[in-house]
Amino acid sequence: MAIIADLLVQGGQMLLVLLLAPLLTGYLRKVRARLLRRRGPPLFQPYRDLLRLIRKEVVVADGASWLFRAAPYLIFAAIWVAASLVPTFAIDLIFSWSADLIAIVALLGSARFFLALAGLDVGTSFGGIGASREMMIAPLAEPAMIMIVFTLSLLARSTQLSFVVAFMSGPDVGLRISVALSLVALIMVALAENARMPVDNPATHLELTMVHEAMVLEYSGRHLAMIEFAASLKLLLYVSLISAIFLPWGMAVAGQGIEAYVIGLAVYLAKLVLAGFMLAVFETSIAKMRVFRVSEFLGTALMLGLLGTLLLFVSRNL
Amino acid sequence: MTGLEFDVAHVLAGGLVLVSFMLLYQDRMYPLISVFALQAVVLSLSVAWQAFVQNAPHLFITASIALGFKAIVIPVALHRIVHRLGIHRMVEPVVGLGPTMLFGIGLVALSIGVMLPVTAQANSLAREDLAFSLAVILLGLLMMVSRHNAVSQVIGFMSLENGLILAASGAKGMPLVVEISVAFSILIAFIVIGIFLFRIRERFDTVDLQALQRFRGGQR
């Protein structure tokens, strides 16, 4: 019985992220528009967009291979799995031990790998630009992320997210400079990874500056829907990750009963609202930077992450 | 060994070194050959004295070979070669005669310095003999390396051989085999040198060794 309940919770988590992801995107757009004194699209517009795309026919470029058509599913699957492993409203889910933080980072890497390949598949110049720039960003974002993971797991003595979260909500944390450094670094990485301002402008199709959009330029119909959906999921994943680690309160623990889950869910939604709002504020108050400044931006993140790890290595007998 | 015997041997060996210096000093071809003949004479005297002192009659053969062959036959032959090949009459030294002589004196000092402590236990005649013969050998080598002209190099080589014979005769009771072989080897050596001189004459019109260098390609 317990296993079935656990499986249900796990399944619920998977469905939950699926459902919430477009909503978060819509919410962000709405808040951004409001901040810019526009009315903005309705909150549920992303769902409509997805449905619209799914119903449309697919136009596949002449030179596209099977990889082009398979990639959206692979990307979606990898991100979905990663997203469902990040604690949202509860920790200690039944499969949470099957992949730790490092594996989650690597899963996102897989998704990016296939996205970049898909960008190259048709053989257009814009696809190449996107893939090339994406793979310029990744080598800095990933090590930065790994460094952040290191800081956290050295503190928590675990790379398992559930344990990290449990540790962060526990009494042993204290105020640590390393934690602060990694929070800043994580936010920077998250911005870069999700193609947000100031690294990339999700709303642009201006050829010379785009990264993510350039790669998916050739996609249409249901394929594009999958990719857009995956992008929303990834955003949700990062927001959940940040809030789970740095706002670890209110999480349900396995076996606590239904009320805990309900409370967890409510707290989680509140966190999303808060984090989304802050993200939107940040994005509207900053200008996009030149593509080649991105490396400096991410280099800073990497340095912060490394600094955080080093401080831990040196400052404490772990 | 009595004092007189020793003194005579000493004088003769010393004379050989002296003649070596004279060889070094010569800057003209014909006197050079003559001085070489003189050295051969002194050598044969020295060997003969050793034969007498050591009561080793076979050494007289060596002495007479030195006298007949080196003091007479070879100088005459060299005279003719120089004449026939029209070799430049002047010896061309590499460095000035003065420094060469000075270096020679240094070599003599070196050979004495090396030999004297070494042979402390050996009898003194042998010791002196060895020191002098080493000096002659070194001076002969010096002659070979400080002269451009092939004939003077050959003479330097033979002077070196003279030093060897002096040493061999000084070694008491050294089997005859060796002396004869030395003599023969010198004979053969000279014949071979002669053959080569002949061939070199035939092909290069000069015995100056530097002429040989001209035929090196960059092919090595």
Add this chain to the structure above:
Amino acid sequence: MDLIAILALAAALLALGVLAILLTRLRVATPIVYGGSLVLTALALPLAIHHLLFAAGADEQVWLPLGLPWLGSHFHLDSLAAFFLIVVNLGAVAASLYALGYGRHEPAPGRVLPFYPAFLAGMNLVVVADDAFTFLLAWEFMSLSSWALVMARHREEGNARAGFVYLAMASFGTLALLLAFGLLAGSTGAYAFDQIRTSKHEALLASLAFALVILGAGSKAGLVPLHAWLPLAHPAAPSHVSALMSGVMTKVAVYGFVRIVLDLLGEPLWWWGMVVLALGGISSALGVLYALMEHDLKRLLAYHTVENIGIIFIGLGLALAFRSNALDLAAALALTAALFHVLNHSLFKSLLFFGSGAVLVATGQRDMERLGGLIHRMPYTAFAFLVGSTAISALPPLNGFVSEWLTFQSILVSPQLSQWALKFFVPAMAALLALAAALAAACFVKAFGVTFLGRPRTAEAAAAQEVDRFALGAMFGLSALCLLAGIFPGVVIDAISLVTQRLVGAQMPAQLGNAWLSIIPIAASRSSYNGLIVFAFIGLAVFASTYAIHRWASRAVRRSAAWDCGFPDPSPRTQYTAGSFAQPIRKEFGTLVFLARERVTMPLPGDSSPARLEVRMRDLIWEVFYEPIWGVVGFLADQLNKLQLLSIRKYLSLVFGVLVLILLVLALWQ
């Protein structure tokens, strides 16, 4: 029994090589030699597996009256040797199978066939050798036979240089190892490994030997800055040999390092680990950067070997550091990570070289800028290459990820180290490792994307044909192994535990008993990973989403010209190239590492000539380490060569001078 059988198989391989000399002119030689190699190595493989899994405690020793007369040839099969025998023979089986098809395209089989089995025999013998003489004999024999294989395409430009650099470096490595063994054996000449193992070595002497082993084994493995031969030699050989050299021979070098440093030298000093870590970190980062700058597919793969060797050495360095601090369990974890990566790299690097060989056969091209779109013409090769690319990029659920994950886990234990220098150093190496892993992914997006995706850039690429069944069989076999090792890592880890138990006296917890076959390096509360579940999850998600989409979405598909923001250009030359793909990374890292300088020549307004972009990059390692040596050797050779053309008189003066000098010394001495 296993050992005797292995030796017999090695002898049979040598005999096969001799047979190949006799058969060179016949066409059947190719199937005979490769088939024979396949059978023989396929026989050796189960023996090695059997020994590792079921006879780990029961070492076998064989003594033959060969080699040094008073020593004889000692051979020894323990779990470490058995593990590397598996790596060697697995690679050999795959390469032989591949070559059954690939070898038919060989222009001059007589230059390959005799050396191929000899090379295999050499690698097998290195692993089982148990005295210094036999070890070095086999080691250098392996180098020599692979050198002959490198020289097989001797007419191609640049191969002469490759051959020269390769064998010169190999010789350098052997001499370094020889010095190391000389130090360890002592003046009595105790060359047998047993004697070396049991004798006590002073710290200074052991450190010297360690440094020499780094030079010797490191140069063979391809550690920066000793890697210079590797990107020259590996691509020059026929592809199945490239696969063996990159995938397997470098692992034999790792074996040599492990055997000597962890087994023979006794207790390590802590700074050994630091040196190895530093070299590993630098190798991994530089190797992948070099690879990114490369357009030649096989050279790119060769540089990735440098990267992966770096990763392996990071693991080994950690193992040494832990061991010197008596943290045996952590050492076991780090060593497991390193050895796991050894196996993984041998699998996917062979696979990738097979793929590049297939491309080479199909198009005659190694230059990526002249390829493209091969996924349409060679779908199976493309799929296998994609699997290999994913694996080498350390992406889950394939095997490359597992070993890097384990390496990260062992890095996370390193705060327990007591030396401050190490504490500072390990996180930096971790960052380098992460950087290398991410760059590797970028590099393989480039390699796969430019070679297989897009549109063909040349007529040869457009006319490519899928390769034969043998080659495909070998590639798919390896792909399957990559996947299996990725989703059942516990099996491999448990096997490696038998090795670490032997070397560092500890082992990781048994993995096969864990629920759901997940792997737990230390404790469930610290970290765990389950390749199987991740794989199942991804499969499930793909299946679910595909099903849902196809169930509810429009299924209409229309083929049309590419959109490309409205400016589609029919010429395939407007595609992104390998060079342009790597340009951002070149800007980020290249200006520092390669002193890359770009110069743009823009035509004046109104001038219709094309703009030109020139990129100049410098290989600093080559310039700093190799060119000066070469320059000094050349200078001295020139100077001494003047002594060749002296006159006889001057030569005599030399003799005279030496005589006088020695006499002077003698006179003064007395």
Add this chain to the structure above:
Amino acid sequence: MNNTGLILVRAVLLVPAVAAAILALIPAYKLTARLNILASLATLVAALLLLYKRPAPGLFLIVDDVNIIFIVLSTFVGFTTSVFSASYIAHELEIGRLTPVSLRFYHAMYQGLMAAMNLALVANNVGLMWVAVEMATLTTVLMVGIYQTHEALEAAWKYFILGSVGIGLALFGTIIVYMAASSVVGEGLEAMAWTTLVKEAPHFDSDLLNLAFVFLLLGYGTKAGLVPLHAWLPDAHAEGPTPISAVLSGLLLNVALFTLLRFKIVMAGNPQALAPGPLMVALGLVSLVFAAFMLYRRKDIKRLFAYSSIEHMGIITFAFGMAGPLANFAALLHMTMHSLTKSAIFFAVGHVAQAKGTQRLSDIRGLTETHPVLGWGLLVGVMAIAGLPPLGIFMSEFLVVSSTVTRQPLLALILVAGLLVGFGGLLRQIIGICFGPPQGSAAPLRVSYIPMFAHLGLVALAGIYIPRPVVAWFQHVARLLG
């Protein structure tokens, strides 16, 4: 009983001597070439029989553990070289470089050289040994000059002058040894017999011995081609007929080193004498390093391998200088292996030069393509000489390096650096010779490769297995050498 042994020793000496006389008289060159082979074979058979029946040592002749292996080696290489020579000179006659008259001379000198070398090896009397070496020098001088080109004459002249000076120094050394001995043993033949010298060595005046060894080392060292006494060697190898190059490198250098060994054993017997080690080590290292660098700028294939010979003489001298059972064993093994390998290389080189019609390295390219057997054979030979396994020199270099490093790490570093530089030079050249787009004639050559492969086969065998008796002899000699 012992009579058989004595007859055999005499056969080893007299067969070539008599053959020399006969060959000088017969004009038919095809016949003489065969007779030459026959005589060499007979000598070889006699030498092989010596393995089973040694004569008792006499005042003049001796067969012991020190020389037995070298006698066999010398006669063996002499035999194979005569086989090679037969096919070599046939070609030389064809193109007119040699005339039937000079050939008569050549064969006579060949056997004369064999006789002289065998005499040097079996001589128990140090004076006799000196005479034999001198004879060997003279015969080779004549053979080096046999082509009568400018270069050949120059080479012979250089060889002759330097050789004569060297032999003079060696004689002086021999005289000093006699003096040292005569004051202990008494005057006469006894004082020149090596066996007596060894026995009585502890009582000799050590200072005299030191001095004597200096002269002997420089004298015989000139013959062995040690730098800076080496100048004759490359020219003599390059300009003479290739069989002579093979014999020079393969045998004469060995004989010169062998004489040095005899004296070194005497030195080792005297506890007060200065160890000759440092001197030999220095000369050996200088030779090795110098020759290694000289390999790089070579333009002539025979000169290339001549310098390689200098390099190896350097290694051997170094190893003998280091002394100790391992190094001495290695040096003895190295002498044997080098002799076999280098003569095999010269067999190949001779045919290569004939096939391509030139000795210029830049004109010899892609040999494995134009002449596969020759090219691969040469390659194997060079790999062997470079010390790569599984060939014999690997074992000796292994022992030299590993036994040096514990005692003199710095010397070992120099040694290794020299080896590496030399290897690089040789490798660069051999890659050029054997690989790349072919140049020059590709006309097939009809010659016998048996001598070359016989040597290489032995070298390959020795790399992994050395017969026990040989090991025992070497170990015995290594002990004697201290």
